[in-house]
Amino acid sequence: MASHVITLNVEPRGKRIRKLPKELQVPANTSGQEIYASLAQATGYSIHRLRITKGVDKTVVPNSKDKTLEDVGLENNSLVHVKDLGPQAGWRTVYIIEYFGPLVIPALILYGLRPYIYFNFDKPIPEPSSLQALICSLLTVHFLKRELETIFVHRFSSATMPARNIFKNCAHYWFLAGLNIAYWVFRPDAAAASDEPNTILFYSGLALFAFGEIANLNAHLVLRGLRKPGSTERGIPRGFGFGLVTCPNYMFEVIAWIGIYLLSGLSWSVLLFLIVGTTQMAIWARGKERRYRKEFGDKYKAKKFTMLPPIV
Incomplete structure (x- = not known):
């Protein structure tokens, strides 16, 4: 049975968008992906450059073929805002x-x-x-x-x-x-210019680097398996390291760089990159833990530490 047609009122959010229609008449069972495609065609912008939000609560209308306008609560004469995200x-x-x-x-x-x-x-x-x-x-x-x-393993949500x-x-x-x-x-x-490096730093650094790189690759392969090609949906990650922290891939990345730090003879330049990178990954890891708890609810076993126990 054909769905009834509804009218969406369309307004730009932020700067003006050339050729953005003021109204859009579509069937109520139109998918979010089709709405994005329609507005992209009308404005001449890439579908990825636009963000559509509901006027009533500012929540994002997902660019998904599995979510219809009815699913996200859009009705006749509903207002949607369209934002130009830039290049x-x-x-x-x-x-x-x-x-x-x-x-x-x-x-x-x-x-x-x-x-x-x-x-x-x-x-x-x-x-x-x-x-x-x-x-x-x-x-x-x-x-x-x-x-x-990046080329062969990662699947991106956006x-x-x-x-x-x-x-x-x-x-x-x-x-x-x-x-x-x-x-x-x-x-x-x-310090690394010496032909007689500190034996303890050398072998411990080499071991940490090798372990961190291999374990990091394994974590990335686990994460890849959670998302089907072309899909943005995620599963709950399980495997080596995932029972301990939210983002073991970040933990193993840090371990590998600690290995480089030891091999370098404790160079401050490696330490600086390690500190900056660890700080940024810790922020990402906390955000991912919050998303997992919100997305999966009771199905997800909340983690006390997101990246580096017992620090963060």
């Missing part, structure tokens, strides 16, 4: 760009640019130590793993993010993880 970039694209910097910068500084960057040291500038070469290789492995996970995030994310990774770490750790007078 968008794909999550996968942003991640590939941001990881590319620290993937190539360490090798460039250690080998190709070494005589130009460390020009003020006595000549001839010594060759990189075996430990510096190892750290460079591990950094390459870490960020190459990130790139491959298709895009604001394009301006490219610059913010690149500033974090290209400068803090790339230039900052590589310049100081690969200096001819750095």
